[in-house]
Amino acid sequence: SINITSILEELHILDNNQAWSTGQQWGESVNATTKTIYSPVDGKAIANVAFATADDYDQVIKTAQNAFESWRLIPAPKRGEIVRQIGEELRAKKKALGALVSYEMGKSLQEGWGEVQEMIDICDFAVGLSRQLYGLTMHSERSRHRMYEQYHPLGIVGIISAFNFPVAVWSWNAALAWVCGDVCIWKPSEKTPLTAIACQKIASKVFEVNGIEAGVSSLIIGDREIGELMANDERVPLISATGSTRMGKAVGAAVGKRLGRSLLELGGNNAIIISEHADLNMSLPGVVFGAVGTAGQRCTTTRRLIIHESVYDAFKAKLTSAYSQLRIGDPLDETNHVGPLIDKDAVQSYLNALEEAKAQGAKVVVDGGVLGGDGFESGCYVKPAIFEAENHFKIVQHETFAPILYIMKYGSIDNAIELQNGVPQGLSSSIMTTNLREAEKFLSHAGSDCGIANVNIGTSGAEIGGAFGGEKETGGGRESGSDAWKVYMRRQTNTINYGSDLPLAQGIKFDF
Numbered sequence: 001s002i003n004i005t006s007i008l009e010e011l012h013i014l015d016n017n018q019a020w021s022t023g024q025q026w027g028e029s030v031n032a033t034t035k036t037i038y039s040p041v042d043g044k045a046i047a048n049v050a051f052a053t054a055d056d057y058d059q060v061i062k063t064a065q066n067a068f069e070s071w072r073l074i075p076a077p078k079r080g081e082i083v084r085q086i087g088e089e090l091r092a093k094k095k096a097l098g099a100l101v102s103y104e105m106g107k108s109l110q111e112g113w114g115e116v117q118e119m120i121d122i123c124d125f126a127v128g129l130s131r132q133l134y135g136l137t138m139h140s141e142r143s144r145h146r147m148y149e150q151y152h153p154l155g156i157v158g159i160i161s162a163f164n165f166p167v168a169v170w171s172w173n174a175a176l177a178w179v180c181g182d183v184c185i186w187k188p189s190e191k192t193p194l195t196a197i198a199c200q201k202i203a204s205k206v207f208e209v210n211g212i213e214a215g216v217s218s219l220i221i222g223d224r225e226i227g228e229l230m231a232n233d234e235r236v237p238l239i240s241a242t243g244s245t246r247m248g249k250a251v252g253a254a255v256g257k258r259l260g261r262s263l264l265e266l267g268g269n270n271a272i273i274i275s276e277h278a279d280l281n282m283s284l285p286g287v288v289f290g291a292v293g294t295a296g297q298r299c300t301t302t303r304r305l306i307i308h309e310s311v312y313d314a315f316k317a318k319l320t321s322a323y324s325q326l327r328i329g330d331p332l333d334e335t336n337h338v339g340p341l342i343d344k345d346a347v348q349s350y351l352n353a354l355e356e357a358k359a360q361g362a363k364v365v366v367d368g369g370v371l372g373g374d375g376f377e378s379g380c381y382v383k384p385a386i387f388e389a390e391n392h393f394k395i396v397q398h399e400t401f402a403p404i405l406y407i408m409k410y411g412s413i414d415n416a417i418e419l420q421n422g423v424p425q426g427l428s429s430s431i432m433t434t435n436l437r438e439a440e441k442f443l444s445h446a447g448s449d450c451g452i453a454n455v456n457i458g459t460s461g462a463e464i465g466g467a468f469g470g471e472k473e474t475g476g477g478r479e480s481g482s483d484a485w486k487v488y489m490r491r492q493t494n495t496i497n498y499g500s501d502l503p504l505a506q507g508i509k510f511d512f
């Protein structure tokens with residue numbers, strides 16, 4: 001167990017009941033409602049948090065608009081230097097912040113620290129990026145003309161994040177947005193506001209020390225209403241939203257209606273193909289971590305296994321034996337593999353899914369259930385389950401945010417790829433094989449239709465250096481590495497005539 005009071009103290013968030021922050025300013029909300037945040041680890045209250053109102057939101061937006069006017073004029077490498085310092089602060093606070101992530105959200109301590117490590121990594125990435133916001137130059141078809149493109153800051157970026165990666169996803173967006181010259185307003189999940197408050201304190205202090213005015217990093221604690229205000233607000237040119245497909249469809253529609261830009265990172269229904277050419281021993285930890293890690297609450301969690309008929313029984317036996325050795329319990333105890341679900345609502349969805357799977361004809365391989373008694377007082381600990389199921393079952397087509405794995409058989413590689421692609425979501429996918437032909441087929445145009453496709457590693461645990469996101473109902477957005485930064489900027493094409501006449505393009509003549 002951890003000393004939560006000393007962690008809250010180290011992160012300067014003891015007795016925090018402020019609903020919003022524009023950095024240096026923290027606001028008591030007018031008419032705010034207060035909620036108590038309970039840990040899924042032990043069911044105990046961690047702190048009371050105030051929820052912002054629409055008036056608070058308006059004040060935050062106005063401060064952000066002002067801050068953008070000056071922040072965008074600071075040279076990108078200088079903005080990068082500030083992000084570098086934020087990365088340094090995160091390094092210094094990694095132990096405490098990671099532990100708070102673990103305690104507030106319920107993921108293992110290692111994963112809590114891992115999440116803070118992803119924040120540090122994206123800061124490093126953003127520092128380099130701040131000197132590489134490259135545009136192309138083109139050759140004009142007209143003589144004595146020059147053409148090039150440049151990327152300008154966009155404005156306010158609204159970040160809506162989910163409980164399962166309560167801090168990393170914010171940093172993927174914020175670190176890039178800041179070096180791009182944008183300002184950020186963050187609405188964290190209402191289930192995990194404390195880790196967000198801790199991050200905001202860390203970032204704000206760095207901005208303040210550097211003499212940057214309030215509003216470059218803002219936080220607003222709120223529920224759905226605040227998310228809707230942001231999505232409908234023309235003052236927010238980009239909304240980056242991570243969460244369920246249902247939420248993403250609502251956000252995407254609202255932002256689309258005003259022709260704003262949205263970056264959506266929504267549900268996954270990720271599969272691993274276990275080929276007859278797979279190294280089964282090597283595949284096992286990838287599958288088990290993918291399916292039960294973070295108690296099945298990653299968007300990249302392995303939810304389906306598509307196993308070649310010739311190795312089906314052998315792999316099923318290995319899997320069953322591995323599941324029987326899983327230790328479920330306090331995620332702060334590093335000997336445990338599986339921690340709790342986020343809350344009792346999540347437990348109910350898990351139980352409903354178990355029932356539906358059975359009703360729809362799935363066969364139990366490893367049965368689920370809720371754990372009770374000593375150490376399980378929060379009521380949020382559940383047993384990872386495995387079902388034999390068919391891909392078309394309604395429950396298999398649906399993302400349940402819990403450790404439930406559906407396994408199925410295939411005969412040919414084409415059939416396996418068809419099953420892999422045969423769901424509405426398109427986030428992450430893998431094939432376990434030592435056969436070059438089928439690995440390349442899986443990665444080809446006719447292969448996986450997902451944003452992420454891996455060979456001989458699982459579906460979860462992507463590095464920050466790649467663009468992260470997926471297709472179809474996953475929303476199409478890309479965050480984090482590669483050239484994901486471009487969505488945070490507006491592109492401008494410039495043509496300059498340094499000659500003494502004015503020729504028109506496409507050979508058009510217009511003499512008078």
Ligand code: UN1
Nearest residue numbers: 165298299300460461462
């Ligand atoms: C998420 O679940 O929203 O690839 C993000 C992974 C992590 C990120 C998951 N790096 O599993």
